[in-house]
Amino acid sequence: MNQISEKVASTKGPKGKRTQDDIVYEHIFDAILEQRLAPGTKLNEESLGEIFGVSRTIIRRALSRLGHEQVIVLRPNRGAVVASPTLEEAKQIVFARRVCERAVTELVVDNAPASQIEQLKKLVQEEQDCFAKGDKGSGIRLSGEFHLKLAEMANNPPLLNFQRSLVSQCSLIIAQYEKNGEKSHCSYDEHYELIDAIKNRDKELAVKLMMHHLDHIEHKLSLDDEPSPDDLRSIFSNVLGEK
Amino acid sequence: MNQISEKVASTKGPKGKRTQDDIVYEHIFDAILEQRLAPGTKLNEESLGEIFGVSRTIIRRALSRLGHEQVIVLRPNRGAVVASPTLEEAKQIVFARRVCERAVTELVVDNAPASQIEQLKKLVQEEQDCFAKGDKGSGIRLSGEFHLKLAEMANNPPLLNFQRSLVSQCSLIIAQYEKNGEKSHCSYDEHYELIDAIKNRDKELAVKLMMHHLDHIEHKLSLDDEPSPDDLRSIFSNVLGEK
DNA sequence: AGTGAAAATTTTGTACACAAATAGGCATTC
């Protein structure tokens, strides 16, 4: 059975200490952020094990971690499925995210050094490029990573953790409740505006922009959509392709 | 090897569907909330397995869950230890808790039905009884459960999850930074005052009381600033400087 | 004694085998 390929889409921390289950975790996490894994999709342990070339033990650890972040639901004796929040749950998640993002924004305005704000800008440029190139999946993921980077800059690990869980859940919500025709991402224009407000240390404006930003997500939660179960193998073809 | 005894100290949900690793998780979690497990304590997988009469597989799952809640630290290839937050980490945790508790308090004032507020009162009475009887451990745990119950009443599962992690981490902080002579718990008087404010739907007062409540925890952090004499790194942090 | 390397022991990481639970098909019954 072949090993996992080293490459992974998301940010690989400078310390290359990622273990096998980290890699599996990140692949699934990214697939969800990029909306390649639809809400409700069943995650079979053995299939995943074959796809990633590891035993079920490793898959199980990754799933358990995703389960704790509420990104997937672990049903005892019935396996894991990608979470598909109800409308009410979705509203609760967005509310929680408002709470978290407000705190993060205030911390960043107060404390983040200018150098990090520049890094933020680069991330948004990358995001913009992806949408320009038509790589919608990566664009959506980078949009989420923008918010994670903000939380990182807030320099508060508990909030960062919370944010990670919320951002990925919001990705699921967008995937589930968005009409196919509409533009599906929080627009990078708004990210640029936010960066400017932060750079000018205008806390009130920054928070206002952030809340406005979240209004867009919440606004979409009025109409329904039907998720379609996908084939695990095709979603993770990037893993198999490396051998 | 005998099985796990069914009884467990904490709230047993009405659906008795707790599995073995839930039970192990709850036992360790309670031990931390009751401050019977000191920060820094090594958690050996095999020893725990013998104690609870289950295999390492189960222990591992419980530890992984505790690790995700940041209550213990999982060091790759080196096992798990009860978290012992540094002063800076402690402040970050308390800050995050302010964010969470503020949101929770506002939600509860706005939405919680009177019947649940009555249940809260009973919980505080129980807490008071424990301290009166000298059962400090249970008192501290119930004090934490008061705050968890509040988060439950906020009817927002993501916030409840976050709160669970923060309350237990705060328990660790108190265990670690408190001077032995001082009274060690958030006093139930304050809990009673808070309940009254909630009952009167006085949001501003309720939030003010809650923040005041958290001030007490934070106040202890500034007085005492030398946690563990064995941590060379913090002692020589000035030498290492900012990387 | 003090130092450092190497062996021995302990502890964690991973795979796998088997047990338990679940889901789906099929026949039987009303």
Place this chain on the structure above:
DNA sequence: GAATGCCTATTTGTGTACAAAATTTTCACT
């Protein structure tokens, strides 16, 4: 024809064996 119960195939849950890593002990040498 729908409902019920049994049987089988699949999937998840748990224990255990062995591999890999870290820790401790031993011991030779200065």
